[in-house]
Amino acid sequence: MTTLAGRGSSPTLDEVAQLAGVSRATVSRVVNGSPKVRPEARRAVEEAVARLRYVPNPAARSLVTRRTDTIALVLSESNTQVFSDPFFARVVRELSAALADTEMNLVLLAARGEREQEKVARYVRQGHVDGVILMSLHSQDTLPAVLAEAQVPLVLSGRPLDGRSVCYVDADNAGGARDATEHLLAGGRRRIATVSGPQDMIAGIDRHAGYRAALEGAGIGPDPALVAAGDFTEAGGARAMAALLEQAPDLDAVFVASDAMAVGALRTLREAGRSVPGDVAVVGFDDAAAAATSDPPLTTVAQPLDEMTRHMTDLLLRQVEGDEEVQARVCPTRLVVRASA
Amino acid sequence: MTTLAGRGSSPTLDEVAQLAGVSRATVSRVVNGSPKVRPEARRAVEEAVARLRYVPNPAARSLVTRRTDTIALVLSESNTQVFSDPFFARVVRELSAALADTEMNLVLLAARGEREQEKVARYVRQGHVDGVILMSLHSQDTLPAVLAEAQVPLVLSGRPLDGRSVCYVDADNAGGARDATEHLLAGGRRRIATVSGPQDMIAGIDRHAGYRAALEGAGIGPDPALVAAGDFTEAGGARAMAALLEQAPDLDAVFVASDAMAVGALRTLREAGRSVPGDVAVVGFDDAAAAATSDPPLTTVAQPLDEMTRHMTDLLLRQVEGDEEVQARVCPTRLVVRASA
DNA sequence: GACGGTCGTGAAAGCGCTCTCACGACCGAT
DNA sequence: ATCGGTCGTGAGAGCGCTTTCACGACCGTC
Numbered sequence: 001m002t003t004l005a006g007r008g009s010s011p012t013l014d015e016v017a018q019l020a021g022v023s024r025a026t027v028s029r030v031v032n033g034s035p036k037v038r039p040e041a042r043r044a045v046e047e048a049v050a051r052l053r054y055v056p057n058p059a060a061r062s063l064v065t066r067r068t069d070t071i072a073l074v075l076s077e078s079n080t081q082v083f084s085d086p087f088f089a090r091v092v093r094e095l096s097a098a099l100a101d102t103e104m105n106l107v108l109l110a111a112r113g114e115r116e117q118e119k120v121a122r123y124v125r126q127g128h129v130d131g132v133i134l135m136s137l138h139s140q141d142t143l144p145a146v147l148a149e150a151q152v153p154l155v156l157s158g159r160p161l162d163g164r165s166v167c168y169v170d171a172d173n174a175g176g177a178r179d180a181t182e183h184l185l186a187g188g189r190r191r192i193a194t195v196s197g198p199q200d201m202i203a204g205i206d207r208h209a210g211y212r213a214a215l216e217g218a219g220i221g222p223d224p225a226l227v228a229a230g231d232f233t234e235a236g237g238a239r240a241m242a243a244l245l246e247q248a249p250d251l252d253a254v255f256v257a258s259d260a261m262a263v264g265a266l267r268t269l270r271e272a273g274r275s276v277p278g279d280v281a282v283v284g285f286d287d288a289a290a291a292a293t294s295d296p297p298l299t300t301v302a303q304p305l306d307e308m309t310r311h312m313t314d315l316l317l318r319q320v321e322g323d324e325e326v327q328a329r330v331c332p333t334r335l336v337v338r339a340s341a
Numbered sequence: 342m343t344t345l346a347g348r349g350s351s352p353t354l355d356e357v358a359q360l361a362g363v364s365r366a367t368v369s370r371v372v373n374g375s376p377k378v379r380p381e382a383r384r385a386v387e388e389a390v391a392r393l394r395y396v397p398n399p400a401a402r403s404l405v406t407r408r409t410d411t412i413a414l415v416l417s418e419s420n421t422q423v424f425s426d427p428f429f430a431r432v433v434r435e436l437s438a439a440l441a442d443t444e445m446n447l448v449l450l451a452a453r454g455e456r457e458q459e460k461v462a463r464y465v466r467q468g469h470v471d472g473v474i475l476m477s478l479h480s481q482d483t484l485p486a487v488l489a490e491a492q493v494p495l496v497l498s499g500r501p502l503d504g505r506s507v508c509y510v511d512a513d514n515a516g517g518a519r520d521a522t523e524h525l526l527a528g529g530r531r532r533i534a535t536v537s538g539p540q541d542m543i544a545g546i547d548r549h550a551g552y553r554a555a556l557e558g559a560g561i562g563p564d565p566a567l568v569a570a571g572d573f574t575e576a577g578g579a580r581a582m583a584a585l586l587e588q589a590p591d592l593d594a595v596f597v598a599s600d601a602m603a604v605g606a607l608r609t610l611r612e613a614g615r616s617v618p619g620d621v622a623v624v625g626f627d628d629a630a631a632a633a634t635s636d637p638p639l640t641t642v643a644q645p646l647d648e649m650t651r652h653m654t655d656l657l658l659r660q661v662e663g664d665e666e667v668q669a670r671v672c673p674t675r676l677v678v679r680a681s682a
Numbered sequence: 683g684a685c686g687g688t689c690g691t692g693a694a695a696g697c698g699c700t701c702t703c704a705c706g707a708c709c710g711a712t
Numbered sequence: 713a714t715c716g717g718t719c720g721t722g723a724g725a726g727c728g729c730t731t732t733c734a735c736g737a738c739c740g741t742c
Contacts, residue, residue, distance in 0.1 A: 010468070012698055023722045028700060038720060058467045059409075060698035063400040063727045070469075072448075092451055100456050105464050107413075108449035110433055115441050123446050126399045127351070128411075235634075293576075353728055364692045369730060379690060401728035404697045 011052040020048035070105040072129040076136040076143040078112045094309035117143050125150045131316045137201050153319035155312045159202050169311045169329045171303035173203050176333030177210025180283040180301050181255050185218050189253035193226040195240040197257040207257040230261040237261025241268035253281040259288035281341035296339035304331045352393040361389035411446040413470040417477040417484040419453045435650035458484050466491045472657045478542050494660035496653045500543050510652045510670045512644035517674030518551025521624040521642050522596050526559050530594035534567040536581040538598040548598040571602040578602025582609035594622040600629035622682035637680035645672045
C-alpha cells in the first residue's frame with residue numbers, strides 16, 4: 001500500500017482482480033459489461049475498480065480487439081482559415097453530438113500542406129482510428145485517394161471528382177444553384193451574372209454547373225462577361241462583383257456561390273449605387289449566419305448540414321461495423337427567400 | 342502468398358523478419374533507427390518493409406513504450422462558434438507547424454457540454470495522448486482541474502483563475518489593456534469608456550483590470566456609467582456600445598476588449614453619427630484580421646500568438662520528456678496604432 | 683596464441699488486455 | 713440416483729511490439 005498513482009503507474013486488471021478476489025477474466029467481463037457475472041462478484045469488482053481508480057489501458061485493449069473506438073474528422077486544407085468556416089463548426093458539433101452516446105471518440109486532424117497530409121495518412125494507416133470522415137475541398141487533393149487505398153472505413157464530405165467506389169455525402173450543389181438561378185428567372189431577371197467559387201473545388205464547379213443549367217433551361221446561352229470567379233471569401237466576392245459591374249454593367253441579377261462572397265458583393269453593389277433587389281437581385285449559397293443579418297437580408301440556398309452530418313456518421317459507423325456496401329448520399333437543398341431577390 | 346493486405350490483416354514484425362532473414366529484434370531496431378545494425382542487414386529489412394508495406398502497430402508499440410506520440414489540443418467551450426475564432430485557427434497552425442518535424446502527432450478534441458468534457462477527460466486519463474494543451478475560456482470550467490489531477494503533462498492556454506502548480510501561457514492581457522487605455526489618455530481623452538469582455542472569462546477580467554489600472558494611474562476614478570459588458574461578439578459589441586452612448590453620452594473614447602466587439606462598436610458609433618476618432622477614439626484588442634480592414638482601421642493590442650504557441654509546445658514537450666518543473670509564461674503584448682485612436 | 687573488448691544479433695520475457703476453452707457447480711428432467 | 717444442460721468462473725494463450733541479456737564473431741593488444 002505505497003504508491004498512489006504517480007504518473008505512469010496506473011493499476012492493471014491483475015491488481016483489480018486480486019483486490020476483488022476474482023480472476024482477470026471476470027474483471028474484464030465486468031468492465032466490458034458482460035452479463036455473465038454473478039451480481040455478487042460484479043459488485044466486488046466494481047468496488048475494486050473504484051478503489052484503485054482503475055482505467056483500462058486502451059493500447060492493450062485495442063491490441064487484441066483491433067478497434068480503437070475513435071474516429072477522425074480530417075480537414076485537408078492548406079488554408080487554416082477554413083477552420084473559421086461555420087460550416088466546419090457545425091459539422092463538428094453535430095458529429096460529436098451523434099457520437100455522444102456511443103463508445104466512439106472523435107478526434108480532429110488538420111492536414112495543411114504536404115507534410116501534414118503525410119503525417120495524417122500515416123496516422124490513419126497505422127490504425128490509430130477506426131474510421132475517417134474526410135473534408136477535402138480541393139479537387140486535386142491527393143489525401144482522399146491515399147486514405148481510400150489505406151482500406152480504412154472512409155466517408156467523404158463533399159462529392160469527389162472521381163466518385164466511384166468511395167462513400168460520400170454532399171449537398172445537391174448543382175440542384176441548389178439551379179433553384180437559385182431559376183428563382184431569379186422567375187423574378188423576371190434576364191441578365192443574370194454569377195460570382196462563382198473556385199473551379200478547383202467541387203462545390204464551386206457544381207454550383208456553377210447548376211447556374212448554367214438553369215440558364216440553358218430558360219434558353220439563355222452562356223455569356224463570359226456575366227461570370228467572375230471568387231474564392232469563397234468576402235473580399236473575393238467584393239472584387240468579383242466589381243469586375244462584373246465593369247464587364248456587364250447591364251446585369252440585373254447575380255447568383256453568388258457563397259454567402260461570404262455575397263456579403264462582399266452586396267457591399268460592392270451598395271458602393272456602386274445599385275439597389276438590391278431593385279436594380280440587382282442577389283442570391284447566395286450556404287445560408288450562413290451572415291445571410292440573415294446582411295443588408296438586405298440575403299436570399300440563399302440552405303444545405304441540410306445536420307442531416308448530412310448524420311448521414312456521414314451513419315455511413316461511417318456502418319462501415320466500421322463491417323458493412324462493405326459503398327453508398328453515396330446527395331441531400332436536397334432548400335431555397336431560403338429573404339429580401340435580396 | 343495469397344492475401345494482399347485485406348482490411349485488418351497488416352503484416353507484422355515477424356513477417357518482415359522472416360522475409361528479411363533476420364530476427365524480430367533486428368527489424369525493430371531498423372524501424373526505430375537504432376545505429377547498431379549492419380548496413381547489409383539494414384538494407385534487407387528496409388526492402389522487406391517496403392515490399393510488405395509494413396506499418397508498425399502503434400497499440401502494440403505504446404503498450405510497451407508507454408508513449409503514444411500524440412498530444413491533444415483540447416478546446417473546452419460550449420460555444421462551438423469559438424472554432425471560428427481566428428485565434429484558434431492560428432494556434433492550430435502554429436502548433437502543427439511546431440510538431441511537423443517531430444514524431445508527435447496532433448489531435449484536436451472538442452469538449453462542449455458536460456458529457457463531452459467527461460468523454461475527453463476519460464480519453465486523456467486512459468492514456469490516449471502523451472500531453473494536453475488545454476484552451477479553456479471560462480473560469481468556472483472544471484476540465485482544467487480534472488486534467489491537472491489526471492497527472493498528464495498539461496499546459497493551459499490562458500491564465501487559470503487559480504494558477505498555482507499548473508503550467509500555463511498567456512498574453513499580458515492586463516498590461517495590454519493598460520497600454521491601450523494609456524494611449525487614449527495620452528491622446529487627451531478623459532471620458533474613457535470600456536466595452537468589457539464577459540467577466541467569467543479570465544481574458545475579460547484581466548483586460549478590464551488593465552483598463553481600470555490605467556485610469557487609476559491617471560487619477561481617474563471608476564465610473565459605472567462608462568462600463569458595459571459585451572460577450573466578445575460583434576453583435577454584443579454593437580449592443581454594448583449603444584448602451585454606453587445611452588449611459589454616458591459625453592464619452593470621448595472607448596477601450597473595447599476585443600476586435601470583434603470593436604467592429605460592432607464602430608458600426609454603432611457610425612450609426613449614431615459619432616466620428617471616429619474625432620468624437621470618439623476606439624481601441625480594440627487581439628489585432629484580428631478585421632482590425633486592419635475596418636472603417637476606420639482599428640488601433641488595437643496584438644498578442645504574440647505565435648510566440649505563445651511555441652512556448653506552449655515547448656513547455657508541453659519538455660513535460661512529456663519528464664521535466665517536472667512547472668512554469669508559466671506571460672507574453673508581452675504590442676499596441677498597434679492605426680486610425681481609430 | 684591467449685586475452686579483454688567491441689559489435690551485431692537472436693532468444694525470450696514481458697507490456698495489459700481479451701477471449702476461447704475447459705471445468706466444476708448446480709439445475710430440472712428422466 | 714443419473715444424466716444432459718446451463719451458468720459462472722479461471723487458466724492460459726495470444727495480440728505485435730520493445731528491450732534486456734547472453735552469445736558468438738571479430739578486433740587489436742601484449
